[in-house]
């Protein structure tokens with residue numbers, strides 16, 4: 001039985017993702033912020049943490065990226081992909097809506113709906129979608145943009161549902177734990193994540209991308225976040241197809257390690273969408289194994 005901290009309070013999308021990722025008998029508990037969810041694992045108060053990492057409309061979740069690049073390393077061991085449909089919750093009997101709150105990622109995904117349906121309403125950021133529901137319950141906000149399940153947790157009513165501006169929006173969530181246990185087995189449909197700090201000079205990022213491209217590795221995400229030191233210094237977050245157990249991926253990670261003054265492995269785990277890795281000609285694992293065996297034989301004087 002594992003204890004899983006999730007970005008709460010109850011009724012967030014992240015809670016739904018954590019339930020999808022939890023095993024039978026696992027115990028889930030909410031914490032107020034993404035930082036606190038990561039801290040709970042680092043301190044050993046939780047075995048793992050479930051947090052959002054990217055949304056198909058609004059892009060990366062900065063608190064998760066920054067939280068993974070700093071402090072003690074954490075490793076993603078599983079992911080979940082959820083369709084994101086929003087509801088608007090109000091206190092029963094509400095007639096005037098002057099303030100609408102939610103997580104900034106959620107507000108950004110319902111901008112048009114609010115402009116058309118609640119013109120003049122002020123939008124206010126909450127720590128999460130469900131935290132906005134708590135504020136509505138407390139009378140601090142008039143309406144909250146939440147996951148549809150939030151209405152089951154708070155004594156509010158649904159003003160509208162399906163208010164997202166983009167129909168098939170999805171958010172990807174990670175299950176993270178401390179290093180020290182075996183990694184998930186490769187499945188052929190895996191994702192590997194790393195964060196690397198490249199030198200601030202011409203071509204540094206292009207060289208890292210060339211290391212991946214030259215090994216036929218397909219990127220699934222690239223984000224940059226300020227390294228928080230000198231202006232212009234960035235950390236690059238790479239997600240790509242494949243698993244560190246594969247020779248071609250191990251070879252690419254070794255190259256990134258050679259080229260970067262800071263590189264951190266963030267995990268290799270099965271993809272939630274089950275999409276299998278595309279392998280370019282001459283970049284199959286057998287090609288890497290065969291080439292390494294040839295070099296070894298030449299070194300030993302057995303081949304030329």
Ligand SMILES: O=C(O)C(=O)C[C@]1(C(=O)O)C=C[C@@H](O)C=C1
Nearest residue numbers: 012013014052103105128129171
């Ligand atoms: O606040 C929540 O319900 C969350 O789970 C966070 C979050 C996010 O950070 O992207 C998750 C999915 C939606 O895109 C909006 C908010």
